[in-house]
Amino acid sequence: MKRMLSAIKPTGQLTLGNYIGALRNFVKYQDDYEMYVFVANLHCITVYQDPKQLRKNLKDAVALYIACGLDPEKSVIFLQSDVMEHAQLGYIMACNTYLGELNRMTQFKDKMAKNETGLTAGLYTYPCLMAADILLYDPDYVPVGDDQKQHVELTRDIAERFNNRYSETFKVPEPLVSKVGKRIMSLNDPLHKMSKSEGNDKGCVYLLDDLKAVRKKIMSAVTDSVGIIQIDQENQPGIYNLLEIHSALSGESKESICNRYQGKGYGELKAEVADIVCGELEKIQSRYNEIISSGMIDKILEDGANKAHYIAYKKLAKVQRKIGIEINKK
Numbered sequence: 001m002k003r004m005l006s007a008i009k010p011t012g013q014l015t016l017g018n019y020i021g022a023l024r025n026f027v028k029y030q031d032d033y034e035m036y037v038f039v040a041n042l043h044c045i046t047v048y049q050d051p052k053q054l055r056k057n058l059k060d061a062v063a064l065y066i067a068c069g070l071d072p073e074k075s076v077i078f079l080q081s082d083v084m085e086h087a088q089l090g091y092i093m094a095c096n097t098y099l100g101e102l103n104r105m106t107q108f109k110d111k112m113a114k115n116e117t118g119l120t121a122g123l124y125t126y127p128c129l130m131a132a133d134i135l136l137y138d139p140d141y142v143p144v145g146d147d148q149k150q151h152v153e154l155t156r157d158i159a160e161r162f163n164n165r166y167s168e169t170f171k172v173p174e175p176l177v178s179k180v181g182k183r184i185m186s187l188n189d190p191l192h193k194m195s196k197s198e199g200n201d202k203g204c205v206y207l208l209d210d211l212k213a214v215r216k217k218i219m220s221a222v223t224d225s226v227g228i229i230q231i232d233q234e235n236q237p238g239i240y241n242l243l244e245i246h247s248a249l250s251g252e253s254k255e256s257i258c259n260r261y262q263g264k265g266y267g268e269l270k271a272e273v274a275d276i277v278c279g280e281l282e283k284i285q286s287r288y289n290e291i292i293s294s295g296m297i298d299k300i301l302e303d304g305a306n307k308a309h310y311i312a313y314k315k316l317a318k319v320q321r322k323i324g325i326e327i328n329k330k
């Protein structure tokens with residue numbers, strides 16, 4: 001069975017973007033692949049997090065993984081920092097990554113361009129830790145949203161470089177970006193990605209949002225003055241985003257939705273999207289409540305960390321042997 005690995009970093013509450021672009025796909029894949037999904041808590045702290053809030057976000061993320069359909073019997077679910085090999089291999093990966101490569105990473109460049117202050121060294125070297133996260137487990141595929149593809153490509157470059165320098169060690173993974181929902185945009189700023197930590201609550205639907213608030217956000221989504229429901233991402237990004245969300249969740253193609261909406265107004269489309277999103281969130285939230293009150297999370301994470309550690313430990317030992325940092329081992 002081929003292996004897949006992915007993660008989400010709960011720098012805030014998980015969003016509809018995380019669900020459509022990532023989580024929902026993990027759930028589909030878990031029947032056909034050996035699936036490893038972790039909560040990337042080390043990546044969270046590349047930006048300051050209030051410790052109490054972070055603890056809550058991490059627990060909520062695990063509960064939401066399961067509420068969205070990840071099954072701990074089928075997928076290995078764990079917390080990144082519970083498997084210490086991630087940080088250790090991350091350092092070794094940083095020693096095999098060039099500054100020029102990190103300087104080219106769009107996510108970091110965007111933050112630099114916005115003149116954000118207090119950018120940390122951890123944020124800069126985050127792609128090295130991400131390479132370690134992936135390469136420890138030799139996955140065949142890494143399902144990601146559009147924005148993370150560049151990091152998986154860097155991971156491939158680092159893996160190939162390492163294999164060439166020290167002999168075959170890592171499987172070179174493929175990024176897997178789904179066609180629909182690869183980039184859900186903000187509802188009130190459809191030229192920017194829906195992001196959990198941008199502080200733009202009106203544009204972002206959180207999976208644990210009150211459903212009335214979700215409906216209000218969708219009904220207030222920014223559109224345009226064209227007045228026709230059609231597929232035109234460039235001139236009607238807001239409508240395109242609503243069609244994308246609808247299509248990703250309902251399975252109906254954007255073309256078919258547009259055909260049904262000939263001669264109808266934006267308000268009707270928004271109301272239908274709101275119904276679909278709220279229907280999906282209602283199911284997730286009810287399962288989330290059951291999971292939180294069941295107390296099952298600790299056991300799931302313990303089992304997951306044990307399974308992940310078994311693989312990560314062997315891989316790190318192999319890497320350390322190959323690069324020559326251990327004495328008396330060949």
Ligand code: AQP
Pocket residue numbers: 007008009010011012015017018020021022023040143144145146147148181182183184185193194195196197198
């Ligand atoms: N808006 C989105 N549309 C489609 N996919 C998305 N993903 C995130 N937002 C969208 C995908 O979810 C996975 C986990 O992402 P992440 O939360 O670990 O990191 P991120 O992409 O940096 O998400 P945010 O919300 O924008 O985080 P912050 O605000 O902290 O930087 C990835 O596969 C991602 O592509």
